[in-house]
Amino acid sequence: MFQIDLSYLITIVIGIVIVSVYKFINLRNYWKNKNVPFVSPLPIVGNHLDLILNRRTIGHIYQDYYHKFKNEKYVGLFRMQQPTLLIRDLELSKYVLIKNFNSYQNRDDDHNELKEKLTSNMVTATSEKWRKSRQKLSPTFTSGKLRNMFYLILEKGEELQKRTDLLLDVGGEINVHELVANYTTEVIGSCAFGLQLNTMMDTKDQFRRMGRLIFTMDFKRMVKTLARIISPRIFYAFGFKVFPQTIEDFFVKIVKDMMVQRKKSPIKRNDFIDLLLELKYQDGNEDKEMDDMYLAAQAFIFFAAGFETSSLIISATIQEMAFNPDIQGRLVQEIESVIVKHDGKLTYDGIAEMEYLDMVISETMRKYPVVGIIPRTCTATDKLPDTDLVVEKGTKIAIPVLALHYDPNYFPDPEKYDPERFTAEAKRDRHPMVYLPFGEGPRNFIGLRFGKIQTKIGIISMLRNYKFEPTEKTKNIRFKPRNFVHSPIDSVILRASKRNTC
Numbered sequence: 137m138f139q140i141d142l143s144y145l146i147t148i149v150i151g152i153v154i155v156s157v158y159k160f161i162n163l164r165n166y167w168k169n170k171n172v173p174f175v176s177p178l179p180i181v182g183n184h185l186d187l188i189l190n191r192r193t194i195g196h197i198y199q200d201y202y203h204k205f206k207n208e209k210y211v212g213l214f215r216m217q218q219p220t221l222l223i224r225d226l227e228l229s230k231y232v233l234i235k236n237f238n239s240y241q242n243r244d245d246d247h248n249e250l251k252e253k254l255t256s257n258m259v260t261a262t263s264e265k266w267r268k269s270r271q272k273l274s275p276t277f278t279s280g281k282l283r284n285m286f287y288l289i290l291e292k293g294e295e296l297q298k299r300t301d302l303l304l305d306v307g308g309e310i311n312v313h314e315l316v317a318n319y320t321t322e323v324i325g326s327c328a329f330g331l332q333l334n335t336m337m338d339t340k341d342q343f344r345r346m347g348r349l350i351f352t353m354d355f356k357r358m359v360k361t362l363a364r365i366i367s368p369r370i371f372y373a374f375g376f377k378v379f380p381q382t383i384e385d386f387f388v389k390i391v392k393d394m395m396v397q398r399k400k401s402p403i404k405r406n407d408f409i410d411l412l413l414e415l416k417y418q419d420g421n422e423d424k425e426m427d428d429m430y431l432a433a434q435a436f437i438f439f440a441a442g443f444e445t446s447s448l449i450i451s452a453t454i455q456e457m458a459f460n461p462d463i464q465g466r467l468v469q470e471i472e473s474v475i476v477k478h479d480g481k482l483t484y485d486g487i488a489e490m491e492y493l494d495m496v497i498s499e500t501m502r503k504y505p506v507v508g509i510i511p512r513t514c515t516a517t518d519k520l521p522d523t524d525l526v527v528e529k530g531t532k533i534a535i536p537v538l539a540l541h542y543d544p545n546y547f548p549d550p551e552k553y554d555p556e557r558f559t560a561e562a563k564r565d566r567h568p569m570v571y572l573p574f575g576e577g578p579r580n581f582i583g584l585r586f587g588k589i590q591t592k593i594g595i596i597s598m599l600r601n602y603k604f605e606p607t608e609k610t611k612n613i614r615f616k617p618r619n620f621v622h623s624p625i626d627s628v629i630l631r632a633s634k635r636n637t638c
Contacts, residue, residue, distance in 0.1 A: 153180065166219050167212025172525060173205055174212030180366075182214030188358065190617045195508015195538030198222055202539035209523065213534070216365045220532040226569040228520060229535050232512055233569075233577035239518040240533055241266070243511050243579065246364050251372045253429045254384055257437035258582055263515065266579075272426070273434060273582065276411040282585050284406035285327055286484045289590055292323045293482075293597035300602060304632060309607055313451040313628040316594055320447045321347065323590050328408040328438045329390055330398070346386055347443050350379070353618035387432040387439075395431070408438060438583065444621050445506040446587055450594040451628045452504040452613055453496060456553045458604040458630050463555060467496055468599050468635070475600075487592050495555035497591060501573035502541045503553060504613060506622055510535040510575050537572050546570040602632040 167174035175183050183201075186192040198213075201222055205211045209225035223229050232240045242262045247255040249265060258269040275281070296319040303310050321343050325331040353361070360378050364371040377384075394409045404410055412434070416426045457464035470492045478486040487493075512533040519526045527533075542550040546566060547557060556562065574581040581587070598604075609629040615622040 163214070163217055163219065166214075170212070170525060172210065172212040172221075173208050175201055175204075175214075177214035177217075180216065182216045182218070182220075184215060187617060188362070193508050193538075193615050193617050193622070194620070195505070195536070195615075195622075198509055198534060198536045199539040199542065202536045202543075210520075210525070215532050216362060218365065218530075218532050219528075220534055221527060222534045222536060224536070226567050228523075229569045229572075230576075231521060232533055233510070233535065233575065233579075236518060237578050239514060239516045239527075240512040241515055241579065242513040245513050245515075245530075246368050247378075248368060248372050251375075252377050252379065254379055254387070254433050254436050256430060257433040259437045259441065268425070269434070270578075270582065272415055272423075276408065276415070277582055277585060279585065281406070281411060282589060283484050285586075286589065288326045288405070288407060289323055289593050290482065292319055292326060293593040295319075295322065296594060296597045297601055300598065300632065304602075304634065308631050308633060309609065309629055310632050311627045312454050312598075312604075312630050313447060313624055316450040316454075316598075317344075317347070317443070317447040319594055320443050320450075320590065323446075324439045324442045326407065327586070328435055328442075330394055330405055330407050330409050342386065343439070346383060346439070349383055350440050351444055351619055351621060351623055353616075358618060383436070384432070387436045388428055391432045391435050392428050395428070408435070440621075441581065441583055442587055442590065444623055446591045446594065448504060448506060448622055448624065449497065449500055449591050450598075451624070453500045453591075453595055454598055454604055455606075455610070455613065455628050455630060456496075456500060456503075457599065458606045458610070460553055461605075463496065463553070464599065464604065467492055471596055471600055482593070482596060484589075487589065487596070490592070492555065493592060493595070495558040497588070497595070498558040498571075498573075499553060499555040502547065502557065502571060503550075504622065505537050505541055505573050507620060508536075508538040508615075508622070510537055510572060535572065540570050540572065543570070601635055603635050605631045605633075607631045 164177065177183055178185055181188055184194070184197065186197055187194050201211050201213065202224060205224065209223075209228060211222040211224065213220045213222055223232060243260060245262050247260065249256040249261065255261070256265060256269075258266065258273050261269050296315070299318065300310065300315065303315070325343055357378065360371075360376055363376065364378060391409075395413065398409055398413055412426070412431055416423050416431070457467065470490055474486045474489050475482055477489075512535070514527045514529055514531040514533060517526060517529045540546065544550055547570075569576065574584050574587075607629060609627075611626045611629075613628065614625045616625050
């Protein structure tokens with residue numbers, strides 16, 4: 137087994153070196169010839185050495201370049217050997233993400249959707265396939281559909297409270313991130329796949345294992361990712377894939393099994409599987425494009441996006457509440473007053489009334505954005521407005537989310553946790569492109585409403601019943617360097633105690 141893996145890696149590495157040397161010779165003066173301020177690249181790795189060595193996230197690397205060229209509209213970089221334009225100017229960011237979206241509509245185009253079928257999901261799909269997916273799937277994420285799904289998420293919030301009670305019986309310290317990762321896994325299992333994972337421990341363990349596989353960037357996975365970036369044609373010619381085959385097999389099987397079960401059963405849950413079935417057999421006609429693999433790809437991204445992002449936001453919010461007891465107290469007071477107003481029940485409409493909760497979550501997403509950059513690929517050669525720069529088709533674009541969220545010009549004292557940054561007046565006085573936790577424009581995250589409801593119920597379930605404080609084990613949250621979607625390196629350990637509800 138070791139020999140197979142070793143020869144596999146050697147083949148990839150040799151391919152990387154040959155293609156990279158050729159590209160480096162041809163591209164090292166790329167930005168200089170375009171009169172764009174740039175950072176000189178290294179062979180093979182371009183400007184991403186710290187990322188490859190697992191030292192810093194891409195968001196932090198680009199944050200350095202953002203500050204180094206503070207008087208420039210943009211900076212020329214290299215993602216490996218791919219020319220990448222880091223956009224600093226807010227109006228140019230708006231131009232790329234919104235105004236001229238058609239020329240920058242793809243997040244990435246290194247993958248081959250025929251070879252890696254999970255990449256045909258609504259987040260990573262390219263061009264026309266993305267447009268069709270967005271059109272088909274948008275109806276599944278309306279407020280009405282989410283309202284029908286609300287009770288499923290609420291059930292998991294109640295189970296989160298019970299699980300916290302059990303942990304408190306053992307001791308006062310809780311690994312909050314692990315706890316809420318269980319919660320988000322079960323929410324996705326219930327809302328996306330119709331599975332009661334709290335009673336199906338083997339399936340739950342499989343979902344957690346899949347979550348770790350999706351987001352774990354080990355050395356082998358990193359090498360494969362680099363190979364695909366440098367030469368997708370060679371990468372796929374060898375039959376390689378970035379995601380392990382086990383992930384694809386798992387989601388195809390889950391979707392197939394659930395589709396068969398739903399067609400036999402008259403029970404309607406209003407979950408993601410029900411909604412996909414409605415789309416697939418709309419008006420009594422079967423949509424042939426929505427085959428098992430297509431549906432598995434959508435289920436895969438629903439799980440991947442909802443699991444890791446929400447668990448980060450919930451655990452980071454709870455930790456900040458522990459560090460800021462005054463904010464914690466004000467938020468709990470709002471939660472209780474709204475619930476009392478709604479006859480002692482947590483309701484969909486009641487959550488919408490919690491303005492301070494919105495401010496708190498917004499500040500968490502500023503300080504702990506789920507991604508460090510927003511990537512785009514130029515799909516049609518384009519001249520940027522009010523500049524002399526012509527962006528060639530295929531050029532990578534990066535909007536530096538982390539850098540913007542920590543720019544003191546937009547958010548004074550950026551290390552401070554301050555929900556007052558998100559009052560209606562403060563938001564109105566700020567350029568909309570300085571705060572981009574889930575992107576902007578037509579390709580913003582389609583499941584944003586679902587993610588917010590899941591996050592809010594998780595936070596409410598914990599803060600209503602427990603008071604949180606830091607312990608000597610509590611560490612500031614740092615992100616795993618190689619993960620594109622941010623995930624904490626360390627456990628989020630806090631002390632919890634039952635709240636006085638009298």
